């Protein structure tokens with residue numbers, strides 16, 4: 001596995017310092033969907049920086065010492081040139097997409113495809129036809145994307161079905177967040193109460209055991225989500241790693257508190273990135289570091305799951321001479 005000098009520095013900074021390393025930025029305020037669980041389209045948004053301004057802004061952040069970028073929106077593929085520019089400017093770039101526009105080619109960057117369950121559940125949340133379109137587009141991706149699922153009341157009962165479906169597709173791996181509501185909002189149709197969430201966390205661990213390392217959810221990550229684990233160590237703004245490591249910006253370049261927005265309820269946070277970071281470093285855990293390496297190194301391959309081998313054996317039987 002090849003790790004560039006820049007990536008090694010980021011890993012070292014995470015291990016040895018408390019410096020910010022990463023920018024999380026909404027590179028556009030436009031989106032082609034209106035997902036049920038998304039705070040984005042329910043809020044007013046400022047104008048976005050034009051291409052020249054955005055590139056200059058990103059370069060300024062890099063010059064200020066931030067080496068990694070996470071691109072959000074809106075929908076980042078609506079600005080493919082900005083995705084490519086960010087990919088050139090930063091040592092690491094991750095770009096989230098709903099998959100409808102495909103996956104523009106990036107030199108080093110990693111696409112993260114947001115899908116929220118099998119077709120019925122996903123399309124109930126993201127809109128009719130979205131699952132099919134995104135899955136079709138996987139075939140044309142230059143490199144396999146990572147699939148990210150936001151677990152909510154709508155899709156909580158379809159975890160295994162979804163994981164099984166994804167394992168048969170050309171993806172690099174899977175990640176899981178839980179819906180993070182805004183402060184003061186009940187969100188009873190989507191948010192899973194924390195006690196119930198604990199059970200789903202354990203279910204994710206069972207799925208990793210069954211389907212293998214491509215299920216990017218480790219025991220150390222689970223510990224940081226479980227209410228009887230280490231959840232209370234970080235679920236407020238002052239202790240969450242976002243406040244120390246990540247600088248978040250709106251599409252007009254103004255800062256915001258969190259990628260989930262200024263109103264996100266830290267006490268009910270279900271962010272995969274935070275638990276991956278804490279799982280890998282608090283205390284150090286190599287298994288979780290491998291999940292992060294999977295995000296950051298395009299050439300990285302997760303170990304094959306026993307399930308994949310089964311699928312290969314089965315297809316060998318059916319397609320054989």
Ligand code: SF4
Pocket residue numbers: 031032033034035037038039040041073074075097098
């Ligand atoms: S695709 Fe992303 S930004 Fe657009 S509505 Fe859905 S969750 Fe929100």
Ligand code: SF4
Pocket residue numbers: 180234235236237240241242243257258259260264265266267269270271274
């Ligand atoms: S909502 Fe979650 S990720 Fe955002 S600042 Fe709060 S704890 Fe951190």
